[in-house]
Amino acid sequence: MRAVTCTGGKFEVIDLPVPTPAKGQLLLEVLRCGICGSDLHARNHCDELSDITAEVGYDGIFRSDQSVVLGHEFCGEVLDHGPRTRTGLKPGTRVVSFPLLRHGGGIHTTGLSVAAPGGYAEQVLVEDSLTFAVPNGLSTDIATLTEPMAVGLHAVRRSDISKGQVAVVIGCGPVGLAVVGMLKASGVRTVIASDFSPGRRALATAVGADVVVDPAVESPFASAGEHGHLTDAPSVFELAVGTMEKLRALPLVPWHRVWQAADLVGAATPKHPVILECVGVPGVIDQLIASAPLFSRVVVVGVCMETDRLRPAMAVNKEIDLRFVLGYTPREFRDSLHLLADGRVEAAPVVTGSVGLAGIDAAFTALGDPETHAKILIDPAGDATTPVPVVH
Structure with a gap:
């Protein structure tokens, strides 16, 4: 052969x-x-x-x-x-x-x-x-x-994103495009895709991205305030104090019980985006930690083979959730094939x-x-x- x-x-x-x-x-x-x-x-x-x-x-x-x-x-x-x-x-x-x-x-x-x-x-x-x-x-x-789409599906599932959360995809090469497609197939309502390449941004739109951004012109997090995402520490302080003032004013109900109930359904966590990094170039993770809204979840999909540096104190102060993903499971491989066959992924x-x-x-x-x-x-x-x- x-x-x-x-x-x-x-x-x-x-x-x-x-x-x-x-x-x-x-x-x-x-x-x-x-x-x-x-x-x-x-x-x-x-x-x-x-x-x-x-x-x-x-x-x-x-x-x-x-x-x-x-x-x-x-x-x-x-x-x-x-x-x-x-x-x-x-x-x-x-x-x-x-x-x-x-x-x-x-x-x-x-x-x-x-x-x-x-x-x-x-x-x-x-x-x-x-x-x-x-x-x-x-x-x-x-x-x-099927195989590259399974990479995207695994990243989306590992991200634990909900349909109402905002997804921000950084990098629209084949992996980023697979992530965009699988986010939309999973029912995520708002997907923002960011890439310096006009051609890649056009492809991101073609596979379902709701918003495309040229990071040389605009931050992919520019609309964070519109989505209720917190972008600075004073906003967090105000949220904490304001929430306690309202809870303390409730008649008859212990404030900590209300907080506990909200925690159980996820309502006590501030709104935050899920960011999927699909570039794999040194410095990108640190840039995302520095520029992302507070409490963001950053899922690293891109494979950087070089030694990289980041500032843990910045991630700590913003309480960034950092995850790394690799490959996919046999079930995700099979699911990707059927999502393609059913026309649910563009x-x-x-x-x-x-x-x-x-x-x-x-x-x-x-x-x-x-x-x-x-x-x-x-x-x-x-x-x-x-x-x-x-x-x-």
């Missing part, structure tokens, strides 16, 4: 043996494979990624002196299954799969490990237990977005181009310009050597 290997940051189209599925595995014909931001980073910074994951006990991420077939966002067609594999997925079924693979007694990350070659190839191995049939006639292009605008295997190098270059492309899909059967725009 034809595949593209990455070695020391350089791509090469080569011929590899067709992989053989083991027990519990399926062999897929790759129909489309998305280029992920983590692929862009891993191309030249895989050693740093490998060092980090090794500290949490996984040493399977490839290193720069190894050859790997990237690609963990893919849609394929079932070709075959391993021995003694009782699968309900017949040959010819279009599927997507959670990118983990059993190999050599361990479980490896598909497309980021030498032990689990990815979807930048004509065929790929997957686990039957982690593979899902594409429902409702969903197009192959949109089904391929995902088509995210796909901006496609290439064949020989065009992967050019696609990586094109993705460096935020005004040109957001998500480029690889068509292993195609022959495009430069990204072909996708018109929706």
